[in-house]
Amino acid sequence: MSMLPVVDDEKRARMAARLVEWFLVHKRDLPWRGASPYAVWVSEIMLQQTQVATAIPFFRRFMAHFPTVEALATAPIDEVLKHWAGLGYYARTRNLHSAAQAVVARFGGEVPRTPQEIESLPGIGRYTSGAILSIAYGLPRPLVDANVIRVLSRVFGLRGDPKSTSNQAALWSLAEQLVPDSCPGDFNQGLMELGALICSPAEPKCERCPLLPDCIAGNSSDPSALPEFPPGRSIISVTHSSALIRDNTGRFLIAQRPLHGLWGGLWEFPRVVCDPAETPAEGAARAAREVVGLETLIGAKVGKIKHGVTHHRITLYGFEAQPSSPHPDPTPLDCMAWRWETPESLENYAFSSPQVLLREALRDYLHRELIGDLQPALDIY
Ligand code: SF4
Structure with missing residues (x-):
């Protein structure tokens, strides 16, 4: 002792x-x-x-x-x-x-x-x-x-x-x-x-x-x-992908995460952690399906965000996603709630830090779309 x-x-x-x-x-x-x-x-x-x-x-x-x-x-x-x-x-x-x-x-x-x-x-x-x-x-x-x-x-x-x-x-x-x-x-x-x-x-x-x-x-x-800390834990890299689902009135679908776990209770564009064998675009389609029950056609990349949480290095992709149905009817499968919001009203919700950056990337994307200047999306670090 x-x-x-x-x-x-x-x-x-x-x-x-x-x-x-x-x-x-x-x-x-x-x-x-x-x-x-x-x-x-x-x-x-x-x-x-x-x-x-x-x-x-x-x-x-x-x-x-x-x-x-x-x-x-x-x-x-x-x-x-x-x-x-x-x-x-x-x-x-x-x-x-x-x-x-x-x-x-x-x-x-x-x-x-x-x-x-x-x-x-x-x-x-x-x-x-x-x-x-x-x-x-x-x-x-x-x-x-x-x-x-x-x-x-x-x-x-x-x-x-x-x-x-x-x-x-x-x-x-x-x-x-x-x-x-x-x-x-x-x-x-x-x-x-x-x-x-x-x-x-x-x-x-x-x-x-x-x-x-x-x-x-x-x-x-x-x-x-001193102090004698042991060698640090290695950094784990993970890829997340979000579907930026837009309806035919120009509103975007956001989902509120379950209360517990990382970013619990915060709002985000429907998101999954990508499987190793999955492309970010495939992940975005799966996010729409698994989080809010919608089939979508995945379009252009809107943003790529890099973010660190404890010993994780997260790369978050956001893709434009168009609902397959003209009257999409979301179902809260892996979220507490969902909302359709205009690009302006998205600001009224509490988003996690990487999703705030994705929201900013979306604003930039929509601006470039408006002036007909859709270059490949910028990477944000
Ligand atoms: S407490 Fe820290 S700063 Fe103060 S004498 Fe000791 S080692 Fe130096």
């Missing part, structure tokens, strides 16, 4: 004092600092897979639209997804929405203050619980995220995969021992801010770091050698 590291009181107090002092001087001015528990919660969910600079405008728009937990809880999920569109990882949004409804129903609209209660909400695990309780409520709860993993692995010289069970236990134990009773929120934010601004993955700026006197890696010849 591996032993958990123990930090003595003197070192604990010294590290907390140095880090908090540094944080108060160097912290970035971010819109969720000093905000309500609800706003801190929204920001933490947004930041789970999104860079700070990207999240800021989304956060401002989201909070302007859903300023309270009640406003979020009573909004239709479509409306919430629309205001999240572009941030990706939509399971986060659906969980946030269900959790807001639970906060209103079970906790009178107040974000709960105990780990047990807050971690009973969808989408709130140990990290988010620690962040909300320490930052918004000033409770000495620990947190460990990617930045904290890097800082603590380096300060305490943790070797081996930081995601291993024993190292995760060691990191959480360290975070728990280190978080002080006074200003735990500033301490936790300081750890994360230090990881973001000073203790960077490739080139930590140890000479400017308040933890240098206590840091094992910082006093070694190569501080960036």
